[in-house]
Amino acid sequence: MPATFSRKFFSRSFGIHFARRLAQSTVLVVLLIVFNFFIIHIAPGDPVDYLAGQSGDQEYYDLIRAKFGLDQPFLTQLWVYLSSVLRGDLGYSLSHQQPVIDVILSRTPATLMLVIPAIAIATFSGIVLGVESARRQNSRFDRFVNAFALLGHSLPSFSIGMFLLLLLSLQFGLFPAQGATSANKELQGLGYAADFLLHLALPCLTLVIVQLAQILRIMRTEMIEVLNENYINAARAKGLGEERVLYIHALRGALIPVATIIGSDLGMLLSGAVLIETVFAYPGLGRLMLEAIAARDYPVLLGLLIITSVSVALANFVIDTIYPLLDPRIK
Amino acid sequence: MVGNELANNQNPLWTSIFWRLLRQDRQAAVSTVVLGIFLFAAIFAAFVSPLDPAKTTNDTFQPPSSQFLLGTDDLGRDVLSGIIYGAQTSIIFGVLVTLTSGLIGIAIGGIAGYAGGIVDDFLMRLTEFVLIPPRFFLALVMAALFGTSLFYLVIILSFTYWTTMARLVRAEVMSLKERSFVEAAKAGGSTPLRIFVFHILPNALPVIITQMMLTVGGVILLQAALDFIGIGDADRISWGSMLHNGQHFIRDGWWMVLFPSLALALLVLALNILGDTINFVLNPKTRSSQIDRAV
Numbered sequence: 001m002p003a004t005f006s007r008k009f010f011s012r013s014f015g016i017h018f019a020r021r022l023a024q025s026t027v028l029v030v031l032l033i034v035f036n037f038f039i040i041h042i043a044p045g046d047p048v049d050y051l052a053g054q055s056g057d058q059e060y061y062d063l064i065r066a067k068f069g070l071d072q073p074f075l076t077q078l079w080v081y082l083s084s085v086l087r088g089d090l091g092y093s094l095s096h097q098q099p100v101i102d103v104i105l106s107r108t109p110a111t112l113m114l115v116i117p118a119i120a121i122a123t124f125s126g127i128v129l130g131v132e133s134a135r136r137q138n139s140r141f142d143r144f145v146n147a148f149a150l151l152g153h154s155l156p157s158f159s160i161g162m163f164l165l166l167l168l169s170l171q172f173g174l175f176p177a178q179g180a181t182s183a184n185k186e187l188q189g190l191g192y193a194a195d196f197l198l199h200l201a202l203p204c205l206t207l208v209i210v211q212l213a214q215i216l217r218i219m220r221t222e223m224i225e226v227l228n229e230n231y232i233n234a235a236r237a238k239g240l241g242e243e244r245v246l247y248i249h250a251l252r253g254a255l256i257p258v259a260t261i262i263g264s265d266l267g268m269l270l271s272g273a274v275l276i277e278t279v280f281a282y283p284g285l286g287r288l289m290l291e292a293i294a295a296r297d298y299p300v301l302l303g304l305l306i307i308t309s310v311s312v313a314l315a316n317f318v319i320d321t322i323y324p325l326l327d328p329r330i331k
Numbered sequence: 332m333v334g335n336e337l338a339n340n341q342n343p344l345w346t347s348i349f350w351r352l353l354r355q356d357r358q359a360a361v362s363t364v365v366l367g368i369f370l371f372a373a374i375f376a377a378f379v380s381p382l383d384p385a386k387t388t389n390d391t392f393q394p395p396s397s398q399f400l401l402g403t404d405d406l407g408r409d410v411l412s413g414i415i416y417g418a419q420t421s422i423i424f425g426v427l428v429t430l431t432s433g434l435i436g437i438a439i440g441g442i443a444g445y446a447g448g449i450v451d452d453f454l455m456r457l458t459e460f461v462l463i464p465p466r467f468f469l470a471l472v473m474a475a476l477f478g479t480s481l482f483y484l485v486i487i488l489s490f491t492y493w494t495t496m497a498r499l500v501r502a503e504v505m506s507l508k509e510r511s512f513v514e515a516a517k518a519g520g521s522t523p524l525r526i527f528v529f530h531i532l533p534n535a536l537p538v539i540i541t542q543m544m545l546t547v548g549g550v551i552l553l554q555a556a557l558d559f560i561g562i563g564d565a566d567r568i569s570w571g572s573m574l575h576n577g578q579h580f581i582r583d584g585w586w587m588v589l590f591p592s593l594a595l596a597l598l599v600l601a602l603n604i605l606g607d608t609i610n611f612v613l614n615p616k617t618r619s620s621q622i623d624r625a626v
Contacts, residue, residue: 031460043476050476154600156552157626158559159592162578166585177581267465271626274467275556279578289471293562298475305472309464316463 008325018321025317030082032309036302037081053094054296060094090306091299095291100303103288110180111284115273118204122211123262127255129212130219131246134227145216152213157272161206161279168202175202178281203273203280210272211265218261222254229253256327263319267312348612359608362601369598373418384412384568392584402586404576410586413573414594420569421598424485424554425547431489432550433543436496441527443497444504455501458494466491466553466625471562479557479564488550495623496542503535537613544609548602549623555595556626570595 008014040050052064065071069080090100133145152160169177176182180199181192226232227250235249236242270285277286285304292300353360372379381400388407395402401410443454473487507513508531516526532539557563558571565572570591577587 028460028463032463035460035464039473039476043473044478045476150603151596151600153624154548154603155596156555156559156592156599158556158574159596162574162581162588162592165581166589170582170585264462267463267468268625271465271467271556275560275626278560290560293471293475293560296475301472301475305464305468308468312465313463 014324017324021317021321025313028313029310030086032313033082033085033306034078036085036306037078040081040302041077050298050302051091053298053300056094085306090303093292093297093300095295095297096300100299103300104285104303104307107283107285107288110282111270111273111277111286113200114203114207114277114282114284115269117200118207118211118273119262119269121204122208122215125208126212126215126219127251127258130216130254131223131251133216134220134223135246137224142220145220149213149216149220152209153217156275157206157210158275158279160209161203161276164202164206165279175199180283199280199282203276203282206276206279207269207273211269214261214265214268215258219254219258222257223250226250226253256323259326260319260323263315264312266315267308270308270311349609352608352612356608358604362604362608365597365601366605369418369594369601370422372415373422376415376419380412380415382409382412384408384416392580394584395586401590402584404573404584404587405580410573410590413568414570414590416568417570417573417591417594418598420567421551421554421595423481424488425551425602427481427485428488428492428550428554429543429546431485432492432546433496433539435489435493436542437500437532437539439493440497440500440502441504441531444501445508445523445527445531447505451501454497458497461491462494467556470553470557470625471560474557474562479562484554484557484563488553491553491625492546492550492623496539496546499538499542500535503538504531507531507534541606541610541613544602544606546623548599548606549625551595551599551602553625 040047043050047068048061048065048070051068051070052061056064067080068084069077072080088101090104092098093100093103096103129145133139133142136142155163165177169175176195176199180196182195182199231253232245232250235245240249273284274286274289276282277284278290281287288300289304291297292304353363386408388403390399390403391405391407393399393403393407399409399411401414403409404413439454439458443451470487470491473490474484477483477487504527513526513530516530521530554563555569555571555574558567558569559574561575563569563572573591574588574595577584577591581588
């Protein structure tokens with residue numbers, strides 16, 4: 001596989017594919033910003049409210065009006081907005097007294113600490129459980145996995161979070177209920193790390209359940225489908241061990257659709273993370289969003305929309321790009 | 332029952348298959364009952380609800396008891412009554428948004444599939460574009476900017492939810508428009524709109540109905556999430572806003588978050604199972620489907 005991978009990667013057709021995807025994604029990001037501009041202008045009320053946030057004084061509003069050229073022709077305004085966002089200027093948050101991009105970036109690591117382990121754990125266990133339940137179709141194990149997936153898929157992330165909070169934290173006291181660290185303890189080194197991980201456990205577990213339910217069902221259906229293919233029979237006929245057939249041959253065929261799902265699910269995952277954070281008062285982007293809603297800090301909300309949209313576009317770009325490298329059917 | 336009449340019909344309609352399946356499939360039968368209970372509670376909320384869900388009393392933080400079956404909240408409001416009226420909110424949003432977004436999706440998918448060429452290209456790029464911003468963040472920002480009256484929120488949620496339907500209808504139309512009965516209608520001089528509505532649409536109904544069924548649950552979750560995060564209309568009684576309020580008092584009254592959460596989970600689970608069953612009956616060739624969730 002590595003040989004094919006690098007051969008494909010350096011091929012001419014891949015270069016063309018890459019360049020085209022890159023161009024498409026760039027256009028997409030520009031359009032996303034244009035779209036944001038349109039919502040600001042279509043929304044009832046003065047656009048300056050949304051560009052400045054609702055706690056400024058007259059002087060500040062005049063400043064913002066001048067900055068975004070709100071007395072200029074429409075296209076000039078669009079250009080000013082587009083070029084400033086593309087430069088990374090998402091506006092200024094009055095409630096934080098900081099540029100929006102800095103506010104968002106300062107809260108992002110906490111959310112990533114939640115999202116990245118959750119994706120890793122959910123993907124890994126989703127693959128293993130999906131393969132095993134496809135292997136034993138209609139067994140008790142399979143039905144249990146299916147029921148779990150259906151349940152996890154129907155419950156909203158914040159409800160799962162609150163169930164876990166009620167049960168594991170408030171009832172049994174196994175985990176701290178809120179925050180990212182214990183504020184009342186002076187901890188250092190390993191103690192601090194342990195405390196941090198304990199706080200991370202429940203929100204992360206919640207996100208894992210949400211994501212695992214998604215991956216499980218797709219993984220199972222894909223595996224069942226792949227296991228009916230001729231090349232699996234061929235592998236078995238060659239006398240390969242069942243584990244090898246399942247985890248090397250079949251998995252490779254089933255993983256490709258799963259990879260695209262992980263990319264398109266990123267938006268859902270980020271939304272889930274933000275909601276879960278508010279359940280556990282975890283200080284990431286979720287708390288930032290709550291504060292922004294309370295303070296009517298529109299630049300922060302709009303900034304979050306742009307950042308999350310661009311992340312999804314980027315994830316799609318990466319997955320679309322590597323897709324032909326993974327799929328053996330594409331030369 | 333309707334099922335028996337249809338079963339006697341020489342044309343084995345899908346409704347009859349569905350009824351037969353309900354009798355065999357315990358999950359689907361239970362889900363239908365659960366959905367029925369929620370619908371009944373929502374429609375007859377004024378009669379079923381023991382108390383006025385918005386009325387504050389001095390009985391604050393009462394745990395579940397014979398007087399208050401599911402307890403009371405921080406302002407002494409009855410949780411059970413809130414859940415009954417909340418069902419109204421969830422179902423109204425679920426149904427309205429599903430219908431509106433369904434119509435948008437059918438129109439866009441229909442035009443794209445029927446017209447083909449540049450129009451198709453443009454509309455499909457548009458669909459892909461709308462799919463990029465996470466639904467929750469998009470709906471949240473638009474709700475913050477436009478307001479969260481019933482009208483605006485239905486429009487906003489519909490705007491974020493039409494894409495899947497558009498893709499499905501486009502695919503259906505593209506395969507159906509090559510069929511001989513469409514050719515015949517064309518030769519007979521029918522207008523494209525007439526062909527679409529009377530010849531293509533009826534044949535695309537299985538896909539459309541399944542997708543609508545699966546949209547309701549997703550919309551209900553998204554609307555609840557918006558209320559939960561606190562962007563919704565504070566005066567509107569909904570499970571999301573009960574949870575928004577309840578999570579501040581999770582230590583004082585577990586019933587304030589447990590019961591609205593259970594209601595939400597139960598309704599969406601029932602819709603999900605029924606959607607799966609309907610999908611199985613109507614589109615036997617397609618694989619298992621899932622609600623279009625955003626949160």
